[in-house]
Amino acid sequence: MNTAIVQVRCSRDLIPETAEAMAALEGVAEVYSVSGDWDLIAIVKVKAYDDIARVVTERLVKVPGIMRTHTISAFRVYSKADREAGLNFGER
Template identity: 50%
Template sequence: MITAIVMIDAATDAIGEVAQAVADLDGVSEVYSVAGDTDLVAIVRVREFEQVAEVIAGRINKVPGVLETDTHIAFRAYSRHDLEAAFSLGFDNAD
């Protein structure tokens, strides 16, 4: 799984609508409204690198009210939740 963190600058009067529209896109798992230099942070999770471009350039950037995006590709996950999920794959019914 490839994870991209997308910082989104949105039109001030449409942040809520932009957030919902982005959250509804295939490939977007979460959208957060945040304080700071950016308005929204979207988490994109896809299986192949080609899909990163499809989701961000092909979908997110075309949402009305999206002014600019800045994308960061995650190399490794360090959260306990992600690590536990990775190690438990296929073991739900092992008992």
């Protein structure tokens, strides 16, 4: 599973509508209204890494109300399960 965190600034009077429209997109797991510099944060989860480009540069651009996005790519996920299994993270 590949993950990206997309920070979104949208039209001030369309925050809930934009959030709902984003949440309905395939590949978008959750959308939050948030504190700070951005209005919304979407968690994108897709099977193939190439699909992040598809969600971010092709699907999100069709959601009305989005004015600007800033995408953060996740390289690797760390979880409680890994730790309990004493998982070896590669060549370290």
